[in-house]
Amino acid sequence: MLVYFPYDYIYPEQYSYMQELKRTLDAKGHGVLEMPSGTGKTISLLSLIVAYQRAYPLEVTKLIYCSRTVPEIEKVVEELRKLMEFYAKETGETNKLLALALSSRKNLCVHPEVSSLRFGKEVDGKCHSLTASYIRAQRHSNPSQPICHFFEILHANIVVYSYHYLLDPKIADLVSKELAKKSVVVFDEAHNIDNVCIDSMSVNLTRRTLDRSQANVETLQNTIQRIKEIDAAKLKEEYRRLVEGLKEANVARETDIYLSNPVLPDEILQEAVPGSIRTAEHFVGFMKRLLEYLKSRLRVQHVVQESSPQFLKDIYEKVCIDRKPLRFCAERLRSLLRTLEITDIADFSPITLISHFATLVSTYSKGFTIIIEPFEDKTPTIANPVLHFSCMDPSIAIKPVFERFQSVIITSGTLSPLDIYPRILDFRPVTMSSFTMTLARTCLCPLIVGRGNDQVAISSKFETREDFAVIRNYGNLLLELSGIVPDGIVAFFTSYIYMENIVASWYEQGILENIQRNKLIFIETPDAAETSMALEKYQEACENGRGAILLSVARGKVSEGIDFVHHYGRAVIMFGVPYVYTQSRILKARLEYLRDQFQIRENDFLTFDAMRHAAQCVGRAIRGKTDYGLMIFADKRYARADKRGKLPRWIQEHISDGSLNLTIDETVQLSKHFLRQMAQPFRREDQLGLSLLTLDQLQSEETLQRIAQIAQQV
């Protein structure tokens, strides 16, 4: 197979990655691939799959590339454009591939009127009013009306969009259900995919949501009343359709046109909508009762946790709502909104949320739990009741994807340990590989600091986190490093509260003042606007040679989406092991579920989760082969084999026994040395043959042998 690769040189690991990828596609199976960030995952994926599409047009018809954030999607599109240009140049033919990137309407809409709106929801609403199906139908008759390209998804060969379009049942239904079976689905940056799945299936209801749904219901009622006066036939027509049931949908699914929607279980399709909610008025009444019930449930004084069957039984006893109408709730509401021709969907999001909740709770008896908390743990005096309907099984959301599509590739820079993903997502991959980075120089320097200069062990574990000596040693570490690391340092704490405590304590001890003599300090807060402001100023300070430290939180916005290229992050410090807050009831329920269903021990999962976040944070600093950075793990516990072993292989292989359990001054010495080594001039020629390959080198026997060692099968 001939693969066109749009660059002059290729990294050995990219070659190896493509080989593994091809194996997966050949086997028509799923794959889990880990390759360090900055080594060109995206282009390897794109060039191989496009080549595959050209070589076997019948085997693979479509590439669906899911990424996480808008900038990442933009990067993919950029690479794709390069590839297409290269194709055009090499083959001389204009390419027949149609690629499409989707994002929210806010980012993409080209309609001059709509794109001037500022808030996502407004844009959505306006767009819907222009492109809703009945308006599009009009357009067929009247071609002068402009057509929105958003709806051309069916014809594209390559689709790039966000996870949610595929995983979130509410959106997937609209966007992705008509995608062909012979597609290759790629989830990039997929280390958090289980959480995305869970989020997409979970519902949180607050009192506010309920109040607003109440208002929604009233609007609905009024609209129905009005329509009835004007056009009663319409409602009748709807009634007739509902009697016939959702047969159409069923036929469609059986003929394999649609991606199945987990919110719409199979059984529903075979039945008609139950009589009790068939007429619009009855349905509205039904919703009212449901709302009242939920409100009464939220008036609790203590925490309640129950399973879905318990909830159903209770609702039946209290307000006589049966399980069956509940299951049709979401579908019925959609139908009603369609019939009433309500264009401003955005206003009805609360009631839609409730209907989804009703459907989910009555459909799944397993894998979900309901927790009602009368107040937040932090503020036990303020009543703020929340009903969490939380999904504990990520495989529910992703199951249709695995079942429907021929190949699903899960890839990221940090997926270690690889074997846990198939287990929690419940699928069977044909390839699982981890690749290392080939380097002409050791450009990453992971160090595990276990002790202060006073030999006191440093750790963020619960018993010692308030310890004065630990906090002081953390401060000293940051102080010392601020004096030797140029430009930017990013420090990650395990949580906002912990960060606040430590920073306050540093302030009292005067450590903060000393640090500020070396560098400016910026702090991430839960507020997005404040954080992006801090981030901007941080980058400016790095750029101007002032030097800066960014204090942020693992699992925060900074740790997930922001890259600290070159001087923006010469060192990353991880203060403590970022365990998730274990006292949360939702987490406890999930851990229990994992233990019972998948035989994953609680501790294993927690460590896995903590380490993947640590790796994520630390990986922010290295975004390519010319980049370099220190990775400092400031916790004694990182030295243990069970933690270290869960780091990605490309980090692990640079941790020698000599860099474990260091004291602060040893760390400083090593870092100083490392930074000087790395500051030596480094040119492209030095990389050639080692970490950059030309076509000739690629064909040599010796190189191929070396490449074979890069991939590690699991």
Added chain:
Amino acid sequence: MDEEPERTKRWEGGYERTWEVLKEDESGSLKATVEDILFKDKRKRVFENYGQVRLGMMRHLFVVIDTSRTMEDQDLKPNRLTSTLKLMEYFVDEYFDQNPISQIGIIITKNKRAEKLTDLAGNPQKHISALKKAVDTTCAGEPSLYNSLNLAMHTLKHMPGHTSREVLVIFSSLTTCDPSNIYDLIKTLKGLKIRVSVIGLSAEVRVCTILTRETGGTYHVILDETHFRELLTFHVKPPPASSSSECSLIRMGFPQHAIASVSDQDSKPSFSMSHLDNSSGPGLTLGGYYCPQCRAKYTELPVECKVCGLTLVSAPHLARSFHHLFPMDAFQEMPLEEFEGERFCEACQGELKDKSVFICSVCSSAFCVECDLFIHDTLHCCPSCIHSQSTS
């Protein structure tokens, strides 16, 4: 090399992991490779500098020395400041040895300010004594790259176009405290064709990378003291003159040294013009150099005549700068296995042990790396070529 006695005691040295140097892995990703790169770099320098390029013979160089708090760091012995100043003395000597008709000035920066230690001048003694005095300065506060560059720029921009305008920054700190946006200043510097090079003493700082890249200078970070000295030596050589710099004929005077002894009745002691402004210098002397145009007396050359503005040099000075104009061709590198002939270096007579030998393209004699560097850096002519010339 006098490297051995300079070595510090083991316990004074940094935390080293000497065992790691010995390890070698197939992917080549180890410290050994970094040293390999450095070696290549050494050779590269010879190559780069010895093409047929025009080099600026008259240089105006400002050296900015960071004397901020970080200079008290003891990773260079006894501390960064002392070590730097010592090396600077050596640098000033070498600089005037290689560029006799050039000038140098020294700026120090601390406490967010910059001040001139010495003005642009061609007298090495003056600079060296100033450097010696500077050892006692206290290092405090932060340096200001902006202020020092600004100060240098204000003097350099009045220098004539046929000379080079350069700034060399010895930068120890990792931060700079600037009164306004340094990127504007970099643009101005670029416009004025001032070339800024930086030698970092601790690590790579972004703003310096940009500064040097934009102005066409070089940026290096030292590994240790020997490397520091090497990097300074690198700056002794004049940089290639940019093609856009104007060419002009320069009037130069070659004054005769009039020697007079005390016993001579005709001779009268007189003041040297160069010492008029500073009272500390020696006052009356007997002999000296007399400007051929205005008969002003100077005790040292090269100098610009204070009266008529003529550049006064002596013939040997020009001769010493001469090799910059006709540099020696680089020797050809050849793997040792392919080399036929006796495996002795033509220069040092040592056995050729390295993996490559270097062949002179004219007389095709072989040399080892060290001699190759020595010949190109210091001798500027191939010994065996000269040998054959004299015999024929």
